[in-house]
Amino acid sequence: DALLFSSDPDFKPDNSSEILPAWRREMLGISEEPVEEGPFDIVFIGGGYAGTCGAISAARMGLKVALVQNRGVLGGNGSSEVRVWAMGNTPPGLYPVGDIVRELEDNASASPAPYEEWEDDKKERIARAEDNLSLFFHHHAYAVEMENDKHIDAVLAFDTRTGTIRKLTGRTFCDSTGHGFIGMLAGADREMIDKGRMGMSNMWAWENADSPQEFPETPWALDLEEGDFPYPQKFHAQWFWESGYDKDPLKDLEAIRDWNHRAGFGAWNAMKNKGAYDRYDKTGSAHKNARLTWMAYIGGTRETQPRLGDGIRTEEDVVNKKPFPDGCVLTTWSIDLHYPKEQYAKKFPDNPFISIAVHGKGVDRKRGYPVPYRCFYSRNIENLFMAGRNISVTHEALGTIRVMKTCGMMGVVVGKAASICAKHDSLPRDVYYQHLEELIDLCRLPGNMRRNTVNDEFF
Numbered sequence: 001d002a003l004l005f006s007s008d009p010d011f012k013p014d015n016s017s018e019i020l021p022a023w024r025r026e027m028l029g030i031s032e033e034p035v036e037e038g039p040f041d042i043v044f045i046g047g048g049y050a051g052t053c054g055a056i057s058a059a060r061m062g063l064k065v066a067l068v069q070n071r072g073v074l075g076g077n078g079s080s081e082v083r084v085w086a087m088g089n090t091p092p093g094l095y096p097v098g099d100i101v102r103e104l105e106d107n108a109s110a111s112p113a114p115y116e117e118w119e120d121d122k123k124e125r126i127a128r129a130e131d132n133l134s135l136f137f138h139h140h141a142y143a144v145e146m147e148n149d150k151h152i153d154a155v156l157a158f159d160t161r162t163g164t165i166r167k168l169t170g171r172t173f174c175d176s177t178g179h180g181f182i183g184m185l186a187g188a189d190r191e192m193i194d195k196g197r198m199g200m201s202n203m204w205a206w207e208n209a210d211s212p213q214e215f216p217e218t219p220w221a222l223d224l225e226e227g228d229f230p231y232p233q234k235f236h237a238q239w240f241w242e243s244g245y246d247k248d249p250l251k252d253l254e255a256i257r258d259w260n261h262r263a264g265f266g267a268w269n270a271m272k273n274k275g276a277y278d279r280y281d282k283t284g285s286a287h288k289n290a291r292l293t294w295m296a297y298i299g300g301t302r303e304t305q306p307r308l309g310d311g312i313r314t315e316e317d318v319v320n321k322k323p324f325p326d327g328c329v330l331t332t333w334s335i336d337l338h339y340p341k342e343q344y345a346k347k348f349p350d351n352p353f354i355s356i357a358v359h360g361k362g363v364d365r366k367r368g369y370p371v372p373y374r375c376f377y378s379r380n381i382e383n384l385f386m387a388g389r390n391i392s393v394t395h396e397a398l399g400t401i402r403v404m405k406t407c408g409m410m411g412v413v414v415g416k417a418a419s420i421c422a423k424h425d426s427l428p429r430d431v432y433y434q435h436l437e438e439l440i441d442l443c444r445l446p447g448n449m450r451r452n453t454v455n456d457e458f459f
Helices: 022-028 049-060 098-104 120-128 181-186 252-274 314-319 394-403 406-424 430-444
Strands: 035-045 065-068 133-136 141-149 153-160 165-175 206-210 290-295 327-331 336-340 354-359 368-371 383-388
Touching: 035 049, 035 133, 035 153, 035 406, 049 065, 049 098, 049 120, 049 133, 049 406, 065 165, 098 120, 120 133, 133 141, 141 181, 141 336, 153 181, 165 181, 165 406, 181 383, 206 252, 252 290, 290 336, 314 394, 327 406, 336 394, 383 406, 406 430
Parallel strands: 035 065, 035 165, 065 133, 165 383
Antiparallel strands: 141 153, 153 165, 206 290, 327 368, 336 354
């Protein structure tokens, strides 16, 4: 980030609670006043599948849209940085809200696959093609300004490359951060279970070279032996390299990532320097020629803290196929919850790093279960939408809605609902109680339909 050198041994910089203290702004030549951006009809914060698909949908609805992403690529867990397959189906049985998702999705051959297969450039190209969409890469949203205790006026974000602060004002906002950061900053009602959450994965990959490869001892990594971890037979460590079940997914976020790295490097050290799983090596080199090609430096998180809306979907709703008049996104994933796998939890019982997926029943993978619109907006912050894994569901129901293609469809619906808010000067809750038929009509439109403003005709 920054180093300051001083010849005065008693010098102490004024590191106030600001995101960038005054002395640093002065050194960098950055104005104390934030750069004004907007006003926008809707500001999406978080550029995963939910935020990206939502921003594109809103732009095609004729809105002035901002998409704030603290990384330099779009796709979130489905980007080259994390490399998790985008799962879930986009069935046409209800509304064609999966069209935009299919535009963005990759064709990766594995999870993880090589960098180029995640098509970061394609995702960015599709987003930048929308004239109504302003993309703010490398901008981390760190604060909100409230008009009152239930209405967001603006989001503050700083450019992680320069330190420049931007103030983005908007009519509505969508928390698509996954972690629920914006809702937390705004005081939106939320719920987070104490322990037993699904964890974070940092995957890694390796290959066999044509000649012997060196790898140093790793005394800082976990001390692992054969049997402490599953052999990465397909030349990569898969989704089940996962930890953090009982850790705080926000306060311990970096510690969870570091533990995953210690596990990954410890396993690799066991393979390279301790002869672990040599019997699986088909080249006859006993892993002497093996080398690491990639270790994920960004973790793929599954569960943090859902925001609470007018509707809170439960496992019982899903299993019993409870109908709702505002059902709009079909979730086709089973109720898939992750737990530590006992076989590999013996050595580090307080912090296991290999998981097992337990798939429940009740979801028809072809037809899907319709998630209601009322899960996509906050019940107490009147102009806040949610899309992605931080929508209004219970821990169990999260098991079916959290996969990326499903999250992308949520964003598409939010983009359409935001256009109704702009057209009628209304709030997200009003869309359900006063304009539900109009929302359904918009959801029936194919994803390539667009208009220049909310008052223009579609083409």
